[in-house]
Amino acid sequence: MENTNNLKKLDKKTLTNSFHRWFWGALTCFSQEHMQTFGYMASMLPILRKLYPEHKDQVKAIKAYTAFFNTNPMLGSVIVGITASMEQARANGKEIDGETINDMRAGLMGPIAGIGDSLIDGTLIPILLGISLGMSTGGSPLGAIFYIVAWILIAYFGQRFLYFRGYKFGDQAVSFLVGKQGAAVRRAISIVGSMVVGGVLASWVNVTTSLKLYGSNGKVFLNLQDKLNSIFPGLLTVVVTLFCWWLMTKRHVSAIWTMLILVVISFIGVLVGFFNPGLSY
Amino acid sequence: MTISWIQAAILGLFACLCSNSCMAGQAVGNYTIGRPLVGGLVCGIVLGNLKLGIACGVAMQLVYIALVTPGGTVSADVRAISYIGIPLAMVAITSQGLNPLAGSAANLAKSIGTLVGTVGTVLYYAVATMNLVWQSFGWKDVHKGKLDKLTAVNFGWPWISHAIFSFLPTMILTYYGATAVTALRNALPMDGIAMKTLFTVGGMLPCVGIAILLRQIVNHAADFIPFFVGFTLAASLHLNLVSVTVVSLLFAVIMYEVEMSKGSQGPQGPQGKSGPVPEAAGTDSEEEDI
Numbered sequence: 141m142e143n144t145n146n147l148k149k150l151d152k153k154t155l156t157n158s159f160h161r162w163f164w165g166a167l168t169c170f171s172q173e174h175m176q177t178f179g180y181m182a183s184m185l186p187i188l189r190k191l192y193p194e195h196k197d198q199v200k201a202i203k204a205y206t207a208f209f210n211t212n213p214m215l216g217s218v219i220v221g222i223t224a225s226m227e228q229a230r231a232n233g234k235e236i237d238g239e240t241i242n243d244m245r246a247g248l249m250g251p252i253a254g255i256g257d258s259l260i261d262g263t264l265i266p267i268l269l270g271i272s273l274g275m276s277t278g279g280s281p282l283g284a285i286f287y288i289v290a291w292i293l294i295a296y297f298g299q300r301f302l303y304f305r306g307y308k309f310g311d312q313a314v315s316f317l318v319g320k321q322g323a324a325v326r327r328a329i330s331i332v333g334s335m336v337v338g339g340v341l342a343s344w345v346n347v348t349t350s351l352k353l354y355g356s357n358g359k360v361f362l363n364l365q366d367k368l369n370s371i372f373p374g375l376l377t378v379v380v381t382l383f384c385w386w387l388m389t390k391r392h393v394s395a396i397w398t399m400l401i402l403v404v405i406s407f408i409g410v411l412v413g414f415f416n417p418g419l420s421y
Numbered sequence: 422m423t424i425s426w427i428q429a430a431i432l433g434l435f436a437c438l439c440s441n442s443c444m445a446g447q448a449v450g451n452y453t454i455g456r457p458l459v460g461g462l463v464c465g466i467v468l469g470n471l472k473l474g475i476a477c478g479v480a481m482q483l484v485y486i487a488l489v490t491p492g493g494t495v496s497a498d499v500r501a502i503s504y505i506g507i508p509l510a511m512v513a514i515t516s517q518g519l520n521p522l523a524g525s526a527a528n529l530a531k532s533i534g535t536l537v538g539t540v541g542t543v544l545y546y547a548v549a550t551m552n553l554v555w556q557s558f559g560w561k562d563v564h565k566g567k568l569d570k571l572t573a574v575n576f577g578w579p580w581i582s583h584a585i586f587s588f589l590p591t592m593i594l595t596y597y598g599a600t601a602v603t604a605l606r607n608a609l610p611m612d613g614i615a616m617k618t619l620f621t622v623g624g625m626l627p628c629v630g631i632a633i634l635l636r637q638i639v640n641h642a643a644d645f646i647p648f649f650v651g652f653t654l655a656a657s658l659h660l661n662l663v664s665v666t667v668v669s670l671l672f673a674v675i676m677y678e679v680e681m682s683k684g685s686q687g688p689q690g691p692q693g694k695s696g697p698v699p700e701a702a703g704t705d706s707e708e709e710d711i
Binding site: 161163164165166167168169170171172173174177178179181182185188189195196198199202203206213214257258261262263265266267269270271272273274276278279280281283284285287288291292295296299320321323324325327328329330331332333334335336337338339340341342343344345346347372373374377378380381382383384385387388389395396398399402403405406407409410411415416417 | 441442443444445446447448449451452453456458459461462465471472473474475476478479482483486487497521522524525528535539546548549550552553555556559560563566568571572574575576578579614617618620621622624625626627628629631632633634635636637638639644647648649650651652653654655656657660661662663665666668669670672673674676677680681
């Protein structure tokens with residue numbers, strides 16, 4: 141490959157094109173076997189075309205990206221950015237081969253998937269949704285619109301930032317995600333996430349009992365729900381949630397089985413008069 | 422309320438855009454159009470009852486607030502929840518004559534939506550399996566050096582998978598499902614055990630969604646505390662969610678400072694609690710999630 145006098149540099153247009161292909165296409169051609177591999181190849185195409193004018197070099201270079209790839213697509217854009225910079229270095233004759241690039245990708249996709257799933261799917265989106273749900277009372281579309289605007293802005297510019305950060309700093313770019321400061325930020329955000337989720341549960345979910353015990357004179361002498369409310373409002377809701385958590389975390393019951401167990405509990409509860417949704421036409 | 426073929430077709434198109442392997446991209450497709458809250462908005466507009474749509478969307482969103490798909494495993498399908506489940510729930514609520522904003526309407530929506538969403542997982546795997554065909558085209562193109570065709574493999578051919586496994590099922594199920602759901606009204610009386618159970622389960626289903634989130638967040642017993650504080654702020658002090666978020670920011674800032682000063686005093690932090698902080702993210706996330 142020609143590498144002597146003029147060093148190749150990717151221009152912003154090519155990088156943006158590559159980023160857009162990742163943003164729109166990371167998971168369009170998804171299969172359980174190759175997952176995001178094709179999305180990755182599609183987003184590397186503009187980069188390879190730019191760096192290698194010779195078709196045979198392009199074909200050779202893309203071989204590195206045929207390896208299996210799957211990560212959190214949001215944070216994963218940083219990895220695509222990093223490979224763009226590595227590919228540029230390779231085209232300029234640095235001692236980087238496909239294997240180096242693949243080792244980097246394989247090494248990062250696991251941690252980035254773990255961090256991304258808990259940070260984006262497990263924390264950021266629930267926070268946004270929690271706030272949006274609060275705006276949706278009375279059937280107002282405001283919450284949904286807020287979510288659409290806020291999330292798309294965060295997702296687009298966040299991913300774009302990560303992509304270009306990856307390109308600029310190479311594999312140094314992820315240190316702020318996996319390093320000490322990144323860990324502290326994640327821990328801090330998880331506090332916000334936990335509290336908002338607690339708030340969502342209290343605001344929107346209300347498991348109540350209809351159990352009332354009547355004395356011989358026909359008067360109610362025990363209204364269980366009132367008693368529970370005087371101890372801790374929403375106690376039953378918390379109990380059911382913790383029960384589900386316990387089933388899934390400690391007993392390793394799947395989500396679907398947990399739901400079926402709730403069906404059984406509800407059925408028995410309705411039979412014995414513990415639950416009564418108070419339906420009428 | 423009935424669903425016409427045109428309305429069913431529009432819902433089918435949205436289903437193509439939003440599934441987990443979605444034609445509108447992850448951020449816009451899966452994470453925006455696919456969220457039940459947004460699905461409720463879309464279904465409300467398409468079916469001409471915005472309030473009811475949003476109410477169903479809110480109800481379903483609570484169940485699926487923690488829609489994490491680690492390693493590409495899903496146990497619920499967003500296209501089925503948002504564009505089959507919500508429309509059918511809307512029809513059911515209307516035909517039962519429930520007040521769209523009442524809790525019982527929401528509980529009915531949750532039961533129907535969750536059932537459809539769980540069964541709909543089959544659509545997710547069907548699309549992913551059919552994409553293997555396009556990928557096999559892609560491998561041939563790569564070996565032959567026809568790189569230009571990769572774009573079509575990634576962005577074009579998968580539309581066929583979605584036409585067969587997103588568009589058609591959504592269109593047919595919403596069109597014919599609406600009739601079936603309306604017939605349910607006569608089959609299952611509201612004061613019967615079956616309906617009572619259905620509504621009671623609907624009220625509890627969000628607990629599963631929240632519990633899945635907790636599984637992500639909670640690594641030590643102490644991690645429950647911010648969750649309980651948030652719950653108490655809303656349940657006992659009746660703060661709304663924006664206010665809860667603002668209060669939580671204070672604790673987040675404190676936690677950040679604590680974590681940052683931890684390292685300078687060695688691995689054992691000031692609290693003497695040696696949480697595996699850098700690994701805290703998603704230790705459990707390899708499992709199947711909702």
